[in-house]
Amino acid sequence: MTSKNWLAQALSQALTKPLTHLVNLDQPLDFEGYVQAGGYIGATKALTQLTPKEVLAIVSDSGLKGRGGAGFPTGMKWSCVPALQEQSNQAQPSYLICNGDEMEPGTFKDRYLLEGVPQQLIEAMIIASYTISADKAFLFLRGEYQLAATRLQQAIDQAYENNWLGKNIQGTNYQLDLYLHTSAGRYICGEETALINALEGKRAIPRAKPPFPQVSGLFGKPTVVNNVETLSNLPHILKHGSQWFKDLSPHSDPGTKMYSACGQVKNPGVWELPMGVTIRELLYDYAGGMKEGVKLKGLLPGGASTDFLVEQHLDTPMDFDSIAKAGSRLGTGGLIVLDDKHCPVAMVLNLLRFFAQESCGWCTPCRDGTPWAVEILTRIEQGKGSLADMAQLADLCDFMWLGKTHCALAPGAVEPLKSAMRYFKDDFEQHIELGCCPYQSNSNEQQQESQGVQPELAKRVTAGVNQGGENDE
Amino acid sequence: MNNSDFSLQPRIPSIMVTDEEIDFRQYLSATELSVIEHEVSIMETREAAGIEALKIVQKYRGWISDDSLIAIAQCLQMSSAQLEGVATFYNLIYRQKVGHYVIHLCDSISCHLTGYDEILKVIQTYLGIGYGQTTPDGEFTLLSNVCLGSCDKSPAMMINGQHYHSLTNESVVSILNGLSKNAGDIV
Structure with missing residues (x-):
């Protein structure tokens, strides 16, 4: 059982750390504990006092932006649902999907919320479903998060027992069924239209847009897909109001954000901070600075698919606009920190291998381009590259850029690659000139071997990798 | 190390089982069938339960054999080729026998x-x-x-x-x- 001290301490942070103040990773609050801690006040307000359009107005006014990486305004996304546009209350039923497919390398913020305060997400999904007039909601969780799956299913069961799910919720006419779906594992499922295909039992290949999911999504019905962290803000916005939410951050982007840091830092972790904390604060005040004996070489500010930033960018506030101005993306807000003892080429190779493996294979620039980049990077890392390879990589970055691909996966792969070639040009050229990797560590990573159990994976992985046997580093 | 050449071959089922040789009602256990049918009841189409069905059978049998694949496809009234496309797409579905x-x-x-x-x-x-x-x-x-x-x-x-x-x-x-x-x- 949770102690009174813990609860008092948690509640003292309710207004400054709304998302995480109730997080308890060892033993998350059950339904009763969550209600005692102020849970379901937001949902009660929404369902019993407000119409869906009024909830939408509050959320739009709060300025909440999607926390999955793209930063699209949540109110605007919802407002495209037909039920919120027509005067009639008899609009077609829609679906809500919570995107809990957190597979972006270096990102672990949603896991913290999923495992630490599962009830909060269920309440949030009820509010969002009510707003978009959904009678069915799916929580799409990545398959590897098994502890989260267990805890979320318990939270769902308890919500049913307490009439927060099912028919006539809390005496209203509103009904909602909520299902947990665990993914069978593929990065592209995080793309919202690919996720919809996965829920329909298909290969998770992104769909062409338009039509946007809000018009024609899951099974052709209006569908809204929101990230875990985005949704988790809703109970608090409803409870404390949109002005409170805006006041949480001194910057143009409102609210708090789950920030994290990993890699070569002393104290990797995840923290809920006002939107717009600077990279320097995050890196030194929260993540404890660089590990002993190493210096900062560069960092990815928001997961694997964002551009590298370097020392000169440390005072950039981590909000959507500022990071964009610095030439990268806020993405998931998860710093991946590279030091001066690890090879940047090897790091980019690792990232590109990931993208090559996880490309869905639908469009040629991505299917062929990402393994090609892996092949070239492998050659350079092994000291067998040439300056012509650099030119080829630059061309590839162009071939795989936005507008030439079916979805954002390949452009996401280009971001770290292109920026690394810019900031770490000397390192790339040193590999070529010396004929070997000038770094000691991590350059002897083994070749990915065959994956007989997952034959398609094997093809994806090995297609782009030089089969030349042992790395001669 | 037994390298990639083998797995790069196109997958040909080791025993050529035709779909007609398997009756999913006999092949799948009562438990498997009932959990699959529950998943079907949530979805708007039968084939939408495909990934869940693969996971359910894999949970009980460790992996998805050709026979399992055909049985699940029959149960969901879809072609086994279509389900194979789904099964091989996802990283956590094993199409070969795995260890404990x-x-x-x-x-x-x-x-x-x-x-x-x-x-x-x-x-x-x-x-x-x-x-x-x-x-x-x-x-x-x-x-x-x-x-x-x-x-x-x-x-x-x-x-x-x-x-x-x-x-x-x-x-x-x-x-x-x-x-x-x-x-x-x-x-």
Whole structure:
């Protein structure tokens, strides 16, 4: 059982750390504990006092932006649902999907919320479903998060027992069924239209847009897909109001954000901070600075698919606009920190291998381009590259850029690659000139071997990798 | 190391089973059928339960054999070729027999920066197998996994759904030792 001290301490942070103040990773609050801690006040307000359009107005006014990486305004996304546009209350039923497919390398913020305060997400999904007039909601969780799956299913069961799910919720006419779906594992499922295909039992290949999911999504019905962290803000916005939410951050982007840091830092972790904390604060005040004996070489500010930033960018506030101005993306807000003892080429190779493996294979620039980049990077890392390879990589970055691909996966792969070639040009050229990797560590990573159990994976992985046997580093 | 040439061959079922030779009502257990039908009841089409059905059968049988694939496809009234397309798309569906313990070692960026390659070597030496292979006693299969979301406690791996993090050369050996002792137990 949770102690009174813990609860008092948690509640003292309710207004400054709304998302995480109730997080308890060892033993998350059950339904009763969550209600005692102020849970379901937001949902009660929404369902019993407000119409869906009024909830939408509050959320739009709060300025909440999607926390999955793209930063699209949540109110605007919802407002495209037909039920919120027509005067009639008899609009077609829609679906809500919570995107809990957190597979972006270096990102672990949603896991913290999923495992630490599962009830909060269920309440949030009820509010969002009510707003978009959904009678069915799916929580799409990545398959590897098994502890989260267990805890979320318990939270769902308890919500049913307490009439927060099912028919006539809390005496209203509103009904909602909520299902947990665990993914069978593929990065592209995080793309919202690919996720919809996965829920329909298909290969998770992104769909062409338009039509946007809000018009024609899951099974052709209006569908809204929101990230875990985005949704988790809703109970608090409803409870404390949109002005409170805006006041949480001194910057143009409102609210708090789950920030994290990993890699070569002393104290990797995840923290809920006002939107717009600077990279320097995050890196030194929260993540404890660089590990002993190493210096900062560069960092990815928001997961694997964002551009590298370097020392000169440390005072950039981590909000959507500022990071964009610095030439990268806020993405998931998860710093991946590279030091001066690890090879940047090897790091980019690792990232590109990931993208090559996880490309869905639908469009040629991505299917062929990402393994090609892996092949070239492998050659350079092994000291067998040439300056012509650099030119080829630059061309590839162009071939795989936005507008030439079916979805954002390949452009996401280009971001770290292109920026690394810019900031770490000397390192790339040193590999070529010396004929070997000038770094000691991590350059002897083994070749990915065959994956007989997952034959398609094997093809994806090995297609782009030089089969030349042992790395001669 | 038995390298990629074999697995790069197009997949031809080892025994050519035609769809007609399997009756899913007899092949799938009552439990499997009832859980699959529950999943079907949630969805608007039968085939939408395909991924769940594959996971359910894999949970009971360890992997998805050709026979299982055909039986599930029949149950969901879709073609086995279509379901094969789905089964091979997802990383956590095994289309070949795996060991009692399936090790998914995270090879993504945070683990890369914190010593994943050393851990991989230790596991490969300890078990004498490479990625995609199973030990001769059928106990361990080694696979890679994309980011496991343990980046603050990397390197990380997952064995039969259980996560292990902050791995060191010593702790990996001790984990594998512990599992080896249970060899033969039903997992």
